[in-house]
Amino acid sequence: MLIKACLNGARQPGAHPALPCTAEDLARDAAAVAGAGAGAVHVHPRGPDGRQSLAPEAIGAAVTAIRAQCPGVPVGVTTIAGIQPTAERRLAVVGAWAMLPDFASVNLSEEGAAELAALAALLLAKGVGVEAGVWSVADAERLGEAGLAGRCTRILIELVRERTVDEALAAAAAIERTLDVVDTVSPRLLHGAGETAWPLLDYAITRGYDVRIGLEDTFALPDGRLARDNAELVAEARGRA
Secondary structure (H helix, E strand, C coil): CCEEEECCCCCCCCCCCCCCCCHHHHHHHHHHHHHHCCCEEEECCECCCCCECCCHHHHHHHHHHHHHHCCCCCEEECCCCCCCCCHHHHHHHHHCCCCCCCEEEEECCCCCHHHHHHHHHHHHHCCCEEEEEECCHHHHHHHHHCCCCCCCCEEEEECCCCCCHHHHHHHHHHHHHHHHHHCCCCCEEEECCHHHHHHHHHHHHHHCCEEEECCCCCCECCCCCECCCHHHHHHHHHHHC
């Protein structure tokens, strides 16, 4: 079972005392979570202004710094809509990546099936693994429509819209049933956010799925205490696993 550390996400700088944003901070944090038991990291690189960026310079700086601190640990990045103003611009920027991450997430909850399929195809052509983000049954069905069935590094069952654990578990069961038809090959990772982060991590463990935890998903330990940093969250996840 893989424990992936999601180090920062779209969090604003300063949202948590230990939130890493610069390439150097991400690299130090990646080394710390690897030491705590993480087998991969997922990051949202930032530009000089501290905002999320898909620019080749931002991606390259983060990936290079992390690999220097913890060689051999797979590095993943986001491609979430909104960082670039248009789908066409996003494709152009990703196409210009020179220092490549090991994998990148493609969120199938976003609008534009053709654009998402093109983004996934571009990443695969560049040798970057695709993590398909599935938030609903419709997203799971779109996985096959996008030609990604059996081609993903992982399918991310991302239960981040549901407000309660019961709602999230019901959504998970419905998505799982659909994926059992659409794609039985690609590994699955399941996670929640906020109040559902830890209960869904425990559920994912019972299902034999990969898991993720980090300051992108929650600032709290299972008992509600503020986590010191990403490494403490990962160590807790490792203990529960």
